[in-house]
Amino acid sequence: MEAPLRETRSNVSLAPLTTLRAGGAAERFWVARTVDQLAAISGHLHAEGTVPTILGHGSNVLPSDDGVPGDTVHVLSRRIEIEPSGVVTADCGCAFQDLFLATAQAGFLGFEYAVGIPGTLGGALVSNAGAYRSNVSEFLTELEVVHSGERRWVEPTFMSFSYRDSRLRRPRPEACTLLRARFRLPRGIPKAIYDEAREYQRQRISKQPPPASAGSFFKNVTGADFAASLENLPDRLRNAGVVPAGFLIQEAGLSGFRHKGAMIARRHANFIVNVGGATAFAIRELAELAKRRVLDQFGVLLEEEVLYLGDWSRFGTAEA
Numbered sequence: 008m009e010a011p012l013r014e015t016r017s018n019v020s021l022a023p024l025t026t027l028r029a030g031g032a033a034e035r036f037w038v039a040r041t042v043d044q045l046a047a048i049s050g051h052l053h054a055e056g057t058v059p060t061i062l063g064h065g066s067n068v069l070p071s072d073d074g075v076p077g078d079t080v081h082v083l084s085r086r087i088e089i090e091p092s093g094v095v096t097a098d099c100g101c102a103f104q105d106l107f108l109a110t111a112q113a114g115f116l117g118f119e120y121a122v123g124i125p126g127t128l129g130g131a132l133v134s135n136a137g138a139y140r141s142n143v144s145e146f147l148t149e150l151e152v153v154h155s156g157e158r159r160w161v162e163p164t165f166m167s168f169s170y171r172d173s174r175l176r177r178p179r180p181e182a183c184t185l186l187r188a189r190f191r192l193p194r195g196i197p198k199a200i201y202d203e204a205r206e207y208q209r210q211r212i213s214k215q216p217p218p219a220s221a222g223s224f225f226k227n228v229t230g231a232d233f234a235a236s237l238e239n240l241p242d243r244l245r246n247a248g249v250v251p252a253g254f255l256i257q258e259a260g261l262s263g264f265r266h267k268g269a270m271i272a273r274r275h276a277n278f279i280v281n282v283g284g285a286t287a288f289a290i291r292e293l294a295e296l297a298k299r300r301v302l303d304q305f306g307v308l309l310e311e312e313v314l315y316l317g318d319w320s321r322f323g324t325a326e327a
């Protein structure tokens with residue numbers, strides 16, 4: 008067993024470790040460079056009765072300006088093993104895009120949509136990340152976790168996956184760290200795999216704004232009646248009964264709206280971008296404004312895809 012305690016630091020600023028480039032510091036900060044280190048740190052903290060905050064590439068989180076109390080574990084384990092049968096075992100700290108590259112190079116399909124998603128495999132599993140009608144739970148066969156101090160392999164049903172959701176997104180966090188995931192991928196034709204990924208990448212570049220963001224801030228809304236009631240919604244979406252959150256925010260007149268260094272992107276109204284020194288509170292204030300406007304205009308409460316980390320008790324109070 009590798010010694011896990013070596014890399015603990017105090018008050019580590021999390022803003023540089025998030026794609027929104029905002030937020031305060033982690034009270035205690037651990038770095039796990041291998042799966043065994045991650046398991047040992049998690050086991051040690053669970054045994055102390057602590058539920059650590061796990062951080063991947065920080066591309067789906069907003070840590071509070073008031074910081075993240077307790078222990079934060081930064082996952083840097085990156086191994087990917089591919090068997091000729093298409094069984095892939097990957098560390099949850101590997102970049103989701105590296106998983107695409109490694110598996111595509113070995114001639115397997117399944118992660119084409121992952122190109123341009125800047126997170127780790129662990130973060131992708133927590134939010135059942137996906138795009139273009141695919142998601143990470145699709146070819147998943149097993150997961151290795153440390154759950155309440157115990158290291159074991161579990162079935163995908165353990166995660167209770169649904170659209171951009173899993174049990175690890177619930178408001179009361181569980182003592183559960185994702186260590187490794189196993190997939191069984193079908194063989195594909197290399198040219199077709201790369202062509203598909205290239206096409207998705209092209210679409211992303213044309214839609215996504217370049218500045219600091221956490222991708223889509225809110226989940227899309229589903230509902231055939233609601234979609235049918237929206238005159239300006241493109242037919243394709245109306246027929247699918249899907250209403251993009253960005254469509255609602257744009258219809259509410261907020262595209263390009265700025266608030267203290269944060270902005271609703273013009274190119275994609277579901278992206279809140281940090282255009283210059285926005286605090287986490289400012290970003291969340293803008294998100295709350297978008298939610299209020301959409302609720303007033305459409306009677307729909309948007310749900311965040313981005314996860315708020317840490318101590319938000321001062322948010323929305325007079326002191327904030």
Ligand SMILES: Cc1cc2nc3c(=O)[nH]c(=O)nc-3n(C[C@H](O)[C@H](O)[C@H](O)COP(=O)(O)OP(=O)(O)OC[C@H]3O[C@@H](n4cnc5c(N)ncnc54)[C@H](O)[C@@H]3O)c2cc1C
Nearest residue numbers: 061063064065066067126127129130131133136137185222
């Ligand atoms: C430009 C841009 C485009 C994006 N496009 C998409 C997209 O098309 N589709 C999509 O679904 N998402 C998209 N995202 C969001 C994000 O990239 C994904 O959700 C990503 O998979 C998150 O991974 P992460 O490592 O950054 O997670 P983090 O942000 O670090 O963490 C997210 C959550 O997962 C938890 N977590 C992370 N690792 C572990 C672990 N090993 N064990 C337990 N919990 C863990 C964290 O505690 C946190 O609650 C986009 C983001 C950006 C910035």
